[in-house]
Amino acid sequence: MKIVSVVGARPEFIQAAPVSRALRASHQEILVHTGQHYDYQMSQTFFDELGIPAPDFNLEVGSGPHGQQTGEILARLERVLVKTQPDLVIVRGDTNSTVAGALAASKMQIPMAHVEAGERSFDRHMPEEINRLVADCLADLHFCASRVAVQNLAAEGITASVHWVGDVMLDALLQNRPLARRKSDVLARLGLTRGAYALVTVHRAANTDDPARLRQIVQALNSVPESIVFPAHPRTRKALAGLDAELAAHVRLLEPVGYYDMMMLEENARLIATDSGGVQREAYFLGIPCLTLREETEWIGTVEAGWNRLVGTEPTRVREVWFNFAPPAEHPAIFGNGEAAQRIVHILESNPVTFGLPRGHDRAKSEANALAMGMSL
Ligand code: UD1
Ligand code: UDP
Numbered sequence: 001m002k003i004v005s006v007v008g009a010r011p012e013f014i015q016a017a018p019v020s021r022a023l024r025a026s027h028q029e030i031l032v033h034t035g036q037h038y039d040y041q042m043s044q045t046f047f048d049e050l051g052i053p054a055p056d057f058n059l060e061v062g063s064g065p066h067g068q069q070t071g072e073i074l075a076r077l078e079r080v081l082v083k084t085q086p087d088l089v090i091v092r093g094d095t096n097s098t099v100a101g102a103l104a105a106s107k108m109q110i111p112m113a114h115v116e117a118g119e120r121s122f123d124r125h126m127p128e129e130i131n132r133l134v135a136d137c138l139a140d141l142h143f144c145a146s147r148v149a150v151q152n153l154a155a156e157g158i159t160a161s162v163h164w165v166g167d168v169m170l171d172a173l174l175q176n177r178p179l180a181r182r183k184s185d186v187l188a189r190l191g192l193t194r195g196a197y198a199l200v201t202v203h204r205a206a207n208t209d210d211p212a213r214l215r216q217i218v219q220a221l222n223s224v225p226e227s228i229v230f231p232a233h234p235r236t237r238k239a240l241a242g243l244d245a246e247l248a249a250h251v252r253l254l255e256p257v258g259y260y261d262m263m264m265l266e267e268n269a270r271l272i273a274t275d276s277g278g279v280q281r282e283a284y285f286l287g288i289p290c291l292t293l294r295e296e297t298e299w300i301g302t303v304e305a306g307w308n309r310l311v312g313t314e315p316t317r318v319r320e321v322w323f324n325f326a327p328p329a330e331h332p333a334i335f336g337n338g339e340a341a342q343r344i345v346h347i348l349e350s351n352p353v354t355f356g357l358p359r360g361h362d363r364a365k366s367e368a369n370a371l372a373m374g375m376s377l
Contacts, residue, residue: 001027001348004086004105006077008034008061008097011169011278013046014259015092015115018171018341020052025345029053030084034073034097035060039234045258050176066096066127073100081108088353091135092116092168094128094277102135111353115168115344117142118149118158119277119298127205128277141353143344145169145281145335146301165343166336169278170285173263174338180260187268190229190252198226198322199269200251201276202293203233213313215245217293220318221273222248229265231257271322273311280308281335289327291318301334 003023007016016031023029033055037043046052059076061069073096081089081104089105091098092115105112114135121129136142136158144150145167153162187194200221207213218240221228230247231254232240240253247253257265263282266272272283273291280299283290290308302308307327311318336343 002086003088004030005090006032006101008036009095010037010042012092014172015168017050017052018168022341022345031055033058036097041256049259070096070100074104077104094132099131099134102138106138109355111140111355113141114139115143116145118144118153120152121296121298148301163347166340168340169281170335170338171341173285180263184260184264186261186264194268195270198228198271199265200228200230201274201279203236204275207275208236208239216313218245220315221251223319224322289325
């Protein structure tokens with residue numbers, strides 16, 4: 001099979017790494033980087049550390065308003081698809097690169113698979129929710145990271161093309177952790193002790209673009225008596241620079257860190273506080289208690305399992321929970337077992353995928369598929 005894989009933003013590089021490795025064993029993959037993320041620390045570092053092959057095309061779209069960025073990717077990707085004529089396009093996640101990839105493939109009637117399909121926050125104020133809804137509506141194959149996602153798709157009438165494979169982010173973590181442990185010296189470099197600091201990331205538009213919410217986050221972090229490391233996304237750094245509130249000395253604002261350093265910062269933290277989808281899941285994989293600085297999450301399974309708590313941004317609430325959050329002993333494998341990429345390739349090889357499959361309401365088939373793949377629903 002000739003497959004075009006679309007990536008553009010930080011989590012997509014990480015998601016692409018294990019799938020790319022599994023695909024390339026027996027298929028031709030053409031990797032397209034949309035250029036949505038472009039700083040070294042937001043892009044190239046992941047290619048270097050995770051051994052992702054160099055992109056065959058870089059659309060160099062850069063930053064911009066949603067319509068412009070999505071539209072430019074769509075137009076430039078269409079030209080690549082005309083030139084390469086793939087059998088399948090794979091998009092992942094919920095970014096503007098995802099939705100543009102989904103549209104480009106569908107308009108050209110090329111079968112399209114969505115990895116990390118079916119996640120929902122049920123908040124259409126989130127640009128990511130729009131991107132997911134559109135990508136899932138158009139996808140011919142849906143690869144779900146969680147059982148909740150399978151149910152969300154079923155509620156939208158999408159069942160026949162749905163496969164619960166587990167989370168490729170877990171594959172990436174398990175494949176790269178031994179190397180990260182060997183290669184990262186981030187704890188020593190920053191003078192951190194295992195279990196004696198909290199890790200924070202913030203980058204959601206709702207938290208960075210609303211000064212009132214960002215101020216609340218700053219106040220909340222300033223109010224907790226614990227060493228905090230905060231690798232900041234460029235949009236967050238810019239928003240903080242324009243804010244009339246400063247982080248206290250115990251909160252260390254860093255440039256975005258590479259994947260190895262991030263894994264080590266996560267694995268050794270006492271607590272993680274974040275609004276990132278990827279970081280919430282990684283906290284769960286690693287068994288680190290997580291506070292989510294939002295009112296809702298797509299990754300509701302982590303909350304239901306008791307390992308993630310939705311705390312919003314109100315300082316009193318965040319402070320209240322910061323030292324009083326104790327997850328249970330149980331830690332079910334809600335994201336599979338780290339073999340999602342292999343499952344994806346197996347499904348692609350055993351189910352010929354065609355463009356525009358009828359939706360169907362075939363829940364029984366979807367569940368049978370999951371069971372056949374060794375996953376219990
Ligand atoms: C995007 C995704 C979000 C995902 C996140 C991962 C959309 C709508 N959002 O959000 O779902 O969680 O990526 O990190 O696609 N910037 C730089 N350098 C870069 C990249 C961005 O300085 O390499 C700055 C620019 O000022 C840019 C801003 O960050 O305007 C936002 O970047 P953008 O890609 O539009 O959205 P993210 O917030 O990164
Ligand atoms: N990440 C990283 N360095 C950082 C912050 C995040 O390597 O400084 C990784 C993180 O471990 C996870 C992914 O980036 O694998 C998550 O991306 P992000 O939070 O940007 O997006 P989201 O998952 O919310 O879409």
